[in-house]
Amino acid sequence: MAGHPNAPLTPEGRRRLCKRGARGVPVAHVAAESGISRRCPAKWYARWRAHGESGLLDHSSRPATSPARTNEDIADFVEALRRQTKYGPARLAADLQRLHGVTLAPATVHRILVRRGINRLRDLDPPTGEQLREVIRYEHDRVGDLVHVDIKKLGRVPQGGGWRMHGVGTDAARASKCIGPGTGRVGYTYLHSALCTQ
Template identity: 60%
Template structure:
């Protein structure tokens, strides 16, 4: 893989390098060598002085005599014929399936076998590259994107919008789960006897502007539970100078449609995402992905309490220390109104 990447880099470098027009062995240098041969000097002497093979200089001189300066230009190294290349009619079939089924090389190889055509996925990929349809966006012949364009937005001030969501994860049985014992062995089966761990519910509120996040692991996702979480989240944001929250964005889950949660919001405007559109609440969805990778599944935990105890440490690191790419490498706390008193909060 490393060698392949290095080869690609070398090819890119070769394409971008431009030699000086008077450099030796460029078309200008070849012309000068040919003129020395025309002046009567032995071709083997001229080739030795230039440091090239006699056969190479003889080839250039023959092109010079036949075509003049144009014959000394660089030519493509592509062979005149490629007997091993895929037949054009087969390439047409590959292109047809690609455009109509939107499949990748591996799946296209299976589809082609239905037509009695056997091609390796790597060969199909080269065909797609030659036809200019190796990427899904290359198939957009109608002028409309296959995927909706990314619409990024950010509210002007902290507190203008808070994203709220719940992520459900499996609880860890006492003694550890399959990440410690493996799957299907005696130790794994023994760890499951008499235990029904169930699920834990991660309630999260994240500020749209600063990305400051507050997360709790709770037992359920009922409306009354979400209401209690919201009250504690408001206190957390207030401690960071976000004293007024104007809007809250949630999905259409029953806990957010419930009376308890909406009563807890008070005068805060409650906005809902469009059904089946988690992208609208993308900031909290992306945070949950980071939460899963850097906390929930970072290591094999011996019990659920051990993992839950580490949650506060993750949230602290996320808010005060972890560089955020959307904030030019700064942690979220640096975008809050309380940034001047960060030392008092960052304990």
């Protein structure tokens, strides 16, 4: 999450706290002047001394290990069943218990499906269960940039234009429909060509 650039405890603000502590200002004074608890600058100062500038960055709250996490073999089995049957988490959990003797809560099955990216049926090909192609988004830096271009193939526009160019019912419009590139009648027959030019 991005903080405000002038917030007191961004990495830059933490660095300023640590620099003041390094100059010999007591931690209690630094905390009082910043309006924060004494424990906070002490924590950042200790991290800064141990790890340098990288110690002032936010750390992830994710645990280093998850010993209670579902075994990957069971997760692979849940994924295979999902792709084969297209069942939801509740029915998958029931079938795992009834047919295979594996006890998992529906919420655990759902977490496995989310982790594998198959929690929505719209992301799976119905007949095969394979992952569908990822949607490609086009994003532009500025408003008004080119976002989308439609390309339409106009198949039978004759050379020089058709009736819109020459007018409805004119000799030039009738002649343009008979022969030439774009009409679909290139080299049709000599007789037809002769009739069109009369």
